Amino acid sequence: xxxxxxxxxxxxxxxxxxxxxxxxxxxxxxxxxxxxxxxxxxxxxxxxxxxxxxxxxxxxxxxxxxxxxxxxxxxxxxxxxxxxxxxxxxxxxxxxxxxxxxxxxxxxxxxxxxxxxxxxxxxxxxxxxxxxxxxxxxxxxxxxxxxxxxxxxxxxxxxxxxxxxxxxxxxxxxxxxxxxxxxxxxxxxxxxxxxxxxxxxxxxxxxxxxxxxxxxxxxxxxxxxxxxxxxxxxxxxxxxxxxxxxxxxxxxxxxxxxxxxxxxxxxxxxxxxxxxxxxxxxxxxxxxxxxxxxxxxxxxxxxxxxxxxxxxxxxxxxxxxxxxxxxxxxxxxxxxxxxxxxxxxxxxxxxxxxxxxxxxxxxxxxxxxxxxxxxxxxxxxxxxxxxxxxxxxxxxxxxxxxxxxxxxxxxxxxxxxxxxxxxxx
Numbered sequence: 001x002x003x004x005x006x007x008x009x010x011x012x013x014x015x016x017x018x019x020x021x022x023x024x025x026x027x028x029x030x031x032x033x034x035x036x037x038x039x040x041x042x043x044x045x046x047x048x049x050x051x052x053x054x055x056x057x058x059x060x061x062x063x064x065x066x067x068x069x070x071x072x073x074x075x076x077x078x079x080x081x082x083x084x085x086x087x088x089x090x091x092x093x094x095x096x097x098x099x100x101x102x103x104x105x106x107x108x109x110x111x112x113x114x115x116x117x118x119x120x121x122x123x124x125x126x127x128x129x130x131x132x133x134x135x136x137x138x139x140x141x142x143x144x145x146x147x148x149x150x151x152x153x154x155x156x157x158x159x160x161x162x163x164x165x166x167x168x169x170x171x172x173x174x175x176x177x178x179x180x181x182x183x184x185x186x187x188x189x190x191x192x193x194x195x196x197x198x199x200x201x202x203x204x205x206x207x208x209x210x211x212x213x214x215x216x217x218x219x220x221x222x223x224x225x226x227x228x229x230x231x232x233x234x235x236x237x238x239x240x241x242x243x244x245x246x247x248x249x250x251x252x253x254x255x256x257x258x259x260x261x262x263x264x265x266x267x268x269x270x271x272x273x274x275x276x277x278x279x280x281x282x283x284x285x286x287x288x289x290x291x292x293x294x295x296x297x298x299x300x301x302x303x304x305x306x307x308x309x310x311x312x313x314x315x316x317x318x319x320x321x322x323x324x325x326x327x328x329x330x331x332x333x334x335x336x337x338x339x340x341x342x343x344x345x346x347x348x349x350x351x352x353x354x355x356x357x358x359x360x361x362x363x364x365x366x367x368x369x370x371x372x373x374x375x376x377x378x379x380x381x382x383x384x385x386x387x388x389x390x391x392x393x394x395x396x397x398x399x400x401x402x403x404x405x406x407x408x409x410x411x412x413x414x415x416x417x418x419x420x421x422x423x424x425x
Contacts, residue, residue, distance in 0.1 A: 004263050005221045007248045008331075010228030011267040011321035013237075013275040014246075015301065015308060017333035017411060018268045019043025022059035022224045024409075024416060025266070030219035031067045032060030033211060035254030036244040037226030038075040038109060038139070040132040042301070046414040052091070056081045057100065058224050062093065069207045072105035073244065073254020075139040076151065077114075078196040102200065103207040103255075104152035110164065111192060112171040112184055113138040119179035131277075140243035142167075155201040157194065164189055208256025215261050223251040223262075229321040230356065237359040240279030248325040267327035267405065269318050271335045271395075274308040276301045280362035283311035283347040297337040312345040312369065315402035320356045322405045330403070332396060333411040336418075341374035344395060348402055372398060380413040385422050 006025065010016040023045050026032050039055035045062065046052075054061070056076060058068040070076060081102075085095050113135030120138075121131050131137060142148035147167060153159045165186050172183035214221060225246055230236040232246040244250065248265045252258060272293065275281050285293065290310040293299065299308040321327070338344060347367040350356075354365045375389035382388055388396075388410075396407050410420040 005261050006264040006266055007223040007251045007262055008266050008268060009225040009246065009248045009325050011269040011318050011327065012228045012273055013230050014041060014228035015274055015276060016228060016268040016270050018225065019045050019054065019059040020411060021266065021268050021331045021409065022222060023062065024419060025222055026060030026063050026066055028220060029060065029066060029222040031069055031211065031214050031221045032058040032224055033069040033071055033221055033255050034058045034074055034224045035071045035251045036073040036246060037242065038134060038136040039077050039080045040134045040136045040242065041226035046416065054084060057084045060222065061088065061095065067099060067101065069101040069211065070103060070106055071207060071255035072103040073250060075107045075109055075136055076102065077109040077134065078154065078200055082196060082199055097202040100203055101205050101207050101210060102151055102203045104150065104204055106151045107139055107143045107148040108151055108154045109135040109139045110149065111189055112175065115175060115181065116171065119181060123179065137243040151204050155197045155204050160193060160197065161186065161190055211255055211257050223255065229324055230317065235324050237279045237362055240277065240359055264329065265325050265327045266329045266331055267322060267325055268331045268333060270333050271313060271338055273311040273314045274299050276306050276308050280359055281309050281311060282350065282362055282365040282367045283314040284309060285311050297334055312347055313399060314347045315399065316347055316349050317356050318403045322403050327405050330405050330407040331409040331411065332399065332407045335410055336380045336412040338374065339378055340376055344372050344374045345369045346372060346398060380418060382412055383420060385420055
């Protein structure tokens, strides 16, 4: 049976190039559904030479015949979402409610969530986690504590005001007493929320029902994750993680589609390793090597602009990610960036059998490297496996052998069509 419903996940610490892969595979889908995270992740698309960075809108939105859905597992900043829709309209892509569905059960990021997020991170000093300060964590906290504001309430003026009024005294005590900042008033928040809610109301719907109907009708769904495996709140380098589950299994909980409806898991990984924010990073390069790769690869965060830490390909890390996600295929990105290196290093494992199970374990990990020959040829124009330099082929094959999954899609440039298909995805 040909794969129909696919999950696209990151196998590292995010920034692997999932946006491009989702945009590419969206051609074969009827619906693209985002299942977790918030606007703390940026997915970069390069189409016809123009760059577009999306934070909440699923990466299939540029395909006019595809429906995009923001699932209940996502936390939504309504202001950011509407700014994205306005930016798309300015580029000639007006998004109508039938093209973008927002789950009734998605939780809403409110101004006090953003304020608390920034204040907490600032108070940590040298112990900063590396949060983006977008209010993601505090919103998930309220969700788990069963006091969060869901989108179905946000678009109802009376229920929204009552809900926020009940939350605000506690939030203001934290803002004032813990962090010494000015409190918010219900009128201030309502002045912000009401016009946003009015604009978003037509998009809000019962997304699980729509996805169910699609599967019953034999339509294909592409599930889009944000961040990467090792930012997963349960399986990542805790506490240097995000506040949601980023692995493939979260696609089910974050959209309301059962696990029997998932047919393929595509794990996206760079041909090297990067990380934004704090936390252990075993395969880090020297400062000189890192500066070179960062410049060539444009390794700066799509959301924050922060420089990414750069390292050699960490097969021990990705091998663990393949296991956690049940990845059936690899999409290997930024392979072209390694052109010109006379030799490449691959971290094959960690000394003493260390496994990437936690921040503590990775902090002690000593990478064991294997040196393989590089290639000098520019591969950005290559479109077939046979035309790749032999050393490039061997590099890919070595990665496959080490991590236990086939690299069926190779990205050799930022553009939508700068890819090599090694088998039908």
